[in-house]
Amino acid sequence: MSAEIISGTEISKAIKDELKVEVTDLKEKHGVVPGLVTILVGENPASQSYVAAKNKTAHALGIHSEQVTLPEDTTEADLLALVDKCNMDDKINGILVQLPLPKHIDEAKILYAIDPDKDVDGFHPVNVGKMVLGEQCFLPCTPHGILELLERSGVETSGKEVVILGRSNIVGKPIANLMLQKRHSGNATVTLCHTRTKDTDFHTRRADIIIAAVGVPNLVKADQVKDGVVIIDVGVNRIGKSKNGKAILAGDVDFDSVREKAAKITPVPGGVGPMTITMLMKNTVQAAKQAAGLE
Ligand code: NAP
Numbered sequence: 001m002s003a004e005i006i007s008g009t010e011i012s013k014a015i016k017d018e019l020k021v022e023v024t025d026l027k028e029k030h031g032v033v034p035g036l037v038t039i040l041v042g043e044n045p046a047s048q049s050y051v052a053a054k055n056k057t058a059h060a061l062g063i064h065s066e067q068v069t070l071p072e073d074t075t076e077a078d079l080l081a082l083v084d085k086c087n088m089d090d091k092i093n094g095i096l097v098q099l100p101l102p103k104h105i106d107e108a109k110i111l112y113a114i115d116p117d118k119d120v121d122g123f124h125p126v127n128v129g130k131m132v133l134g135e136q137c138f139l140p141c142t143p144h145g146i147l148e149l150l151e152r153s154g155v156e157t158s159g160k161e162v163v164i165l166g167r168s169n170i171v172g173k174p175i176a177n178l179m180l181q182k183r184h185s186g187n188a189t190v191t192l193c194h195t196r197t198k199d200t201d202f203h204t205r206r207a208d209i210i211i212a213a214v215g216v217p218n219l220v221k222a223d224q225v226k227d228g229v230v231i232i233d234v235g236v237n238r239i240g241k242s243k244n245g246k247a248i249l250a251g252d253v254d255f256d257s258v259r260e261k262a263a264k265i266t267p268v269p270g271g272v273g274p275m276t277i278t279m280l281m282k283n284t285v286q287a288a289k290q291a292a293g294l295e
Helices: 008-030 045-061 076-088 107-113 125-133 141-152 172-180 200-205 273-291
Strands: 035-041 064-070 094-097 161-165 189-193 209-212 230-233 237-241 247-250
Touching (some): 008 045, 008 141, 008 273, 035 076, 035 273, 045 064, 045 273, 064 076, 125 172, 141 230, 141 273, 161 172, 172 189, 189 200
Parallel strands (some): 035 064, 035 094, 161 189, 161 209, 209 230
Antiparallel strands (some): 237 247
16 A cells, blocks of 8 residues: 655645635725734744745735844844834734744743734744634644645544644644644544653554654654554654755655555655645734734
8 A cells, every 4th residue: 555645735735726815805805915024033044945935925825025134133122122013013914933033032022922913823822822722813833734734635533543743832732732622623532742752652553643743854664653544744854965955855754664554644845844834824814804803
């Protein structure tokens, strides 16, 4: 058996096509143009390319996007003042502060200063709390993307054993919460593994769905999964460089061996990755609709 590939590239394209129509409708019928600001502090090359990709996608969808780039030595007070200005700006519905921030800035302080109604990354405690309670809120983009991948590729989660590897605040913990919510794309029995888990293989071998977010290349091998498992591989690990200098990426799952046993699997690249930016756009459109009283 060779697994069906869950293509994040194709699914994110479908969502972007839907968003484009929605953005056009918002503009034509309600005079509403969703607005996103991205704030980058310093010159981290990975962050620069993430922010550029976010602005490019926003632009392509008809979302008004502003990019603010600040020097590495920007003070916490100046960054807080900028966030505050964006909180007050009616043109801006979504505020994204690119992480990581330079060491002298307290990330939590900055993220908590963002108006929860403009927190399109879904990291503010108000949105995290609402997510846990199952209330309407901005979901963090990567877990939100995983929900869409599962839903749109017809993976039933209700009653399934979902094993999540990794307990970070941006992926592991929120996706665990979402999987156990009492609603569609939830209702799973959830196990969350981390470095202190005694026998991770015991859990992965009985899993119907494995969501791997550990940051260890090819950690999950074929002998650690059962036949027919669904694999969502969140890992993005740089394992080398091609001749033309491009990074060679690997996921947290050994794709070549595991795909022979799995029913469905996401590739790396082209799986979860493309969904993250797309869900940021979806959250921005949602924020604009809420601000205009349309949702
Ligand atoms: P992170 O903050 O680096 O945390 C890694 C988690 O994995 C920790 O909870 C750690 O456990 C656990 N872990 C590490 N080795 C393990 C092992 N051998 N067995 C079980 N658990 C283990 O993780 P992250 O930020 O969520 O990132 C994880 C991966 O996803 C990275 O490759 C990252 O690049 C990728 N990622 C991709 C996207 C995307 O858009 N595609 C978005 C976010 C992250 P402890 O807590 O015990 O240390």
